[in-house]
Every structure is written in structure tokens, then in C-alpha cells.
Amino acid sequence: MKIQILTIFPDVCRSVFNESILKRACEKNLATLNAVDLRRWTSDRHRTVDDAPYGGGPGMVMKIEPIDQALSEIRCPDSKVILMSPQGRPFSDQVARELALETDLIFLCGHYEGIDQRVADNLVDDEISIGDYVLTSGVLPALVITDAVVRLIPGVLGDQQSAEQDSFAEGILDHPHYTRPAEYKGWKVPDVLLSGNHKAIAEWRKETALSTTRSRRPDLIKPTPTST
Ligand SMILES: C[S@@+](CC[C@H](N)C(=O)[O-])C[C@H]1O[C@@H](n2cnc3c(N)ncnc32)[C@H](O)[C@@H]1O
Incomplete structure (x- = not known):
């Protein structure tokens, strides 16, 4: 390009x-x-x-x-x-x-x-x-x-997956991110991220992404069509 x-x-x-x-x-x-x-x-x-x-x-x-x-x-x-x-x-x-x-x-x-x-x-x-x-x-x-x-051109980001997980890529905001240390000044990283349980981590990320979007950008959440 x-x-x-x-x-x-x-x-x-x-x-x-x-x-x-x-x-x-x-x-x-x-x-x-x-x-x-x-x-x-x-x-x-x-x-x-x-x-x-x-x-x-x-x-x-x-x-x-x-x-x-x-x-x-x-x-x-x-x-x-x-x-x-x-x-x-x-x-x-x-x-x-x-x-x-x-x-x-x-x-x-x-x-x-x-x-x-x-x-x-x-x-x-x-x-x-x-x-x-x-x-x-x-x-x-x-x-x-x-x-x-x-940054969207394939190969530009070290891990292209990150562009697909960022805010807006799937229509909602990104989930929170944490890195070491696991505790700083008493502020703890959520236990689930330290659990090694990948299914539970994926569910937590999806849920927190949705709840952040609902509270900060409700306009991004499309209403589900109601049947009459
Ligand atoms: C001072 S602005 C001109 C604003 C213009 N008189 C108006 O009110 O629409 C000078 C230039 O900055 C750029 N610019 C300023 N704000 C912008 C924005 N929100 N998005 C894109 N370009 C912007 C445009 O290229 C524009 O020609």
C-alpha cells in the first residue's frame, strides 16, 4: 500500500x-x-x-x-x-x-x-x-x-490477531488487559487470569468486553430483534 x-x-x-x-x-x-x-x-x-x-x-x-x-x-x-x-x-x-x-x-x-x-x-x-x-x-x-x-495491513502488527481483538473490530470495546506484577499496592489482577483455565479466561474477557461496552458505549450494542 x-x-x-x-x-x-x-x-x-x-x-x-x-x-x-x-x-x-x-x-x-x-x-x-x-x-x-x-x-x-x-x-x-x-x-x-x-x-x-x-x-x-x-x-x-x-x-x-x-x-x-x-x-x-x-x-x-x-x-x-x-x-x-x-x-x-x-x-x-x-x-x-x-x-x-x-x-x-x-x-x-x-x-x-x-x-x-x-x-x-x-x-x-x-x-x-x-x-x-x-x-x-x-x-x-x-x-x-x-x-x-x-496497522490493519496483514503482516504489519507482530500478531495480526491483536487487530481483530481490539475495540470496534467485532463491534464492541476490548476487554481489560493486565501484566506483571499480579498485585501492586494492593490492586490485584483478577484471579481468573491467573487460573490457567483458558475457557474461563475467554468467557471472562467476553463478559467484561460486553459490560464495558454496555456502560461506556451503549450505542454500539445492537438491540436484538423482538418477535411479535
Ligand atoms: C481550520 S480548518 C478549516 C475549517 C473550516 N473552515 C470549517 O469550519 O469546516 C483547516 C483544515 O484542517 C483540517 N481539519 C480540521 N479539522 C478537521 C477534522 N475534524 N477532520 C479532518 N480534517 C480537519 C482540514 O483539512 C481543514 O481544511
Whole structure:
């Protein structure tokens, strides 16, 4: 899978790509992650990517020309170009799994007041929001999505099973995890986890995952259809 983040803050991406699981995914050739500096497609002395909004008002708006030229150069027929936008469809585990099936993703990051609307209308395939709040730039959302997608690529996590047991994979939250010591400051690990009884451990994990989901995220529990 190839992911390119088109941004005016490429160094932010590079520092993230060079750590931990994303770095290992690249070393194992399971992912190619590129930070692409949008200012490469500017020609003036100040490398300008923004201008004042038509109609007046505060802030600056990102111009369409550098974005169009950049996309013409870096996209290929298989590319899916996704605009980071608080107005996009909400990101979720399900959307991450959908994107993990793609081979070539380009995340376009806005800044300032946003991007000339003609970009969203004509140059991108999708718009995604990472939540109902506004960040100063699209680079963090693009990195959040990159991280969530890359860890789903088979072979990226040490044990792929862990991605299948994490919160949301089966529609509910994960069960609690513990490690040594068995007791710390009087706080004990549940006895069942020390019992060696794998069936009892599996049942406890399922039950605690369900009870955590019921108390914290009841919206995730689908009502069972009642017969009339
Ligand atoms: C300050 S925001 C622009 C917000 C825009 N004026 C609005 O209210 O919809 C600048 C850029 O940050 C990114 N951004 C901010 N919040 C985001 C979010 N929740 N999800 C995805 N991208 C976001 C987008 O790329 C956006 O173009």
C-alpha cells in the first residue's frame, strides 16, 4: 500500500513515519509512506499556497492551482484522493478497514480557513473527518488515518490477531488487559487470569468486553430483534 500525504507540513509526517510500527511497515515493504510538500508546486518567491477569500471575511483560503498541479503529478489511475475536512464523512474502524483494501491513497491536508471549494467539488474522491471538532490543519487527521489503516495491513502488527481483538473490530470495546506484577499496592489482577483455565479466561474477557461496552458505549450494542 502506498500512502502520500500532501501538506504544507511534510516534516510533521516524516517524524511520525520514522517511529515504531509505521517505520517497521515501511522497512518490511508492506507500506510506502511519503510526505509531499505542496509548496513544490508554487512558483513565486514566497511559495504562496493561499489567498484572501472572495466575498471578504477572516483568514486565508488555500488556492486550487498548486493542489491541482500536485495531484496531476502524484496521482495514478488507482489512487484514491481523500480530502481531510471537518465536513467529511466520519472516520471509524469500519472506514479504516475499507481504506486498508486500497492500494494507493493520497490524503490532501487543508490549512487556514480551508481549501477553495472547487477542489472538493472536482479533484477528490472522498472527504473524511476525524471528529466533530476543528484542528488548525489536516496533517494530524491524515496521520491519524494513516496509522489506523497501516496497522490493519496483514503482516504489519507482530500478531495480526491483536487487530481483530481490539475495540470496534467485532463491534464492541476490548476487554481489560493486565501484566506483571499480579498485585501492586494492593490492586490485584483478577484471579481468573491467573487460573490457567483458558475457557474461563475467554468467557471472562467476553463478559467484561460486553459490560464495558454496555456502560461506556451503549450505542454500539445492537438491540436484538423482538418477535411479535
Ligand atoms: C481550520 S480548518 C478549516 C475549517 C473550516 N473552515 C470549517 O469550519 O469546516 C483547516 C483544515 O484542517 C483540517 N481539519 C480540521 N479539522 C478537521 C477534522 N475534524 N477532520 C479532518 N480534517 C480537519 C482540514 O483539512 C481543514 O481544511
